[in-house]
Amino acid sequence: MHTDPSPIPSSTxxxxxxxxxDQLASHGWSQQNHFLSEELTLALAAECRQLAEDGxxxxxxxxxxxxxxxxxxxxxxxxxxxxxxxxDACDRYQDxxxxxxxxxxxxxxxxxDNYESHFALYAPGACYQRHLDRxxxxxxxxxxxxxxxxxxxxxxxxxxxxxxxxxxxxxxxxPLGSRLVLFLSAxxxxxxxxxxxxxxxxxxxxxxxx
Numbered sequence: 008m009h010t011d012p013s014p015i016p017s018s019t020x021x022x023x024x025x026x027x028x029d030q031l032a033s034h035g036w037s038q039q040n041h042f043l044s045e046e047l048t049l050a051l052a053a054e055c056r057q058l059a060e061d062g063x064x065x066x067x068x069x070x071x072x073x074x075x076x077x078x079x080x081x082x083x084x085x086x087x088x089x090x091x092x093x094x095d096a097c098d099r100y101q102d103x104x105x106x107x108x109x110x111x112x113x114x115x116x117x118x119x120d121n122y123e124s125h126f127a128l129y130a131p132g133a134c135y136q137r138h139l140d141r142x143x144x145x146x147x148x149x150x151x152x153x154x155x156x157x158x159x160x161x162x163x164x165x166x167x168x169x170x171x172x173x174x175x176x177x178x179x180x181x182p183l184g185s186r187l188v189l190f191l192s193a194x195x196x197x198x199x200x201x202x203x204x205x206x207x208x209x210x211x212x213x214x215x216x217x
Contacts, residue, residue, distance in 0.1 A: 022042075023110055038187065039187045049158060050095075051126075052157070055126045055128055056128075067085065069138075081135070084199070087125055107213075122213050124209055130205060148214055151190050152211045154187050157206060157207055157208075166206040169200055
């Protein structure tokens with residue numbers, strides 16, 4: 008198991024590290040390797056692939072409501088929102104993220120009230136151009152979370168999450184399995200670079216009270 012300093016155990020068996028919270032506070036983003044167990048990561052990846060085989064993943068739109076459009080050249084992932092009771096693996100993941108929500112509230116007093124999440128599958132060559140995770144008419148999304156489900160990710164495959172921190176050089180984060188990336192939804196422009204192979208993740212947002 009990864010041994011970052013100052014682990015914070017949760018009741019679900021996941022480990023949140025104090026360094027993860029410190030990085031988020033000081034830089035507006037953070038990452039933690041081995042956030043999920045290998046077993047849970049593989050189970051979630053298998054579920055995502057099965058949903059794809061069943062035709063249950065839908066091409067994601069850009070925009071929202073009446074203004075939403077399918078623009079695969081801008082956003083090419085296929086998604087499926089998670090629901091309570093969907094599967095044992097998804098419920099275990101949601102329990103872990105609930106513990107993370109509580110930890111974020113304790114550390115930063117953000118008033119985070121809920122967490123929403125979906126599977127995201129990027130086929131080879133698919134990307135998501137630079138954007139923010141907060142809608143112009145909805146400021147409830149506060150902290151974005153990405154958890155990667157790729158068991159192996161060799162160098163040279165592409166598919167990085169590219170962050171654009173204000174006043175700092177851009178940063179590319181490889182989509183290694185079980186890796187957690189957190190960033191502030193309103194302040195961190197980011198993009199998903201195309202890859203040469205299939206790329207699996209769970210994307211989610213901690214939302215404050217309306």
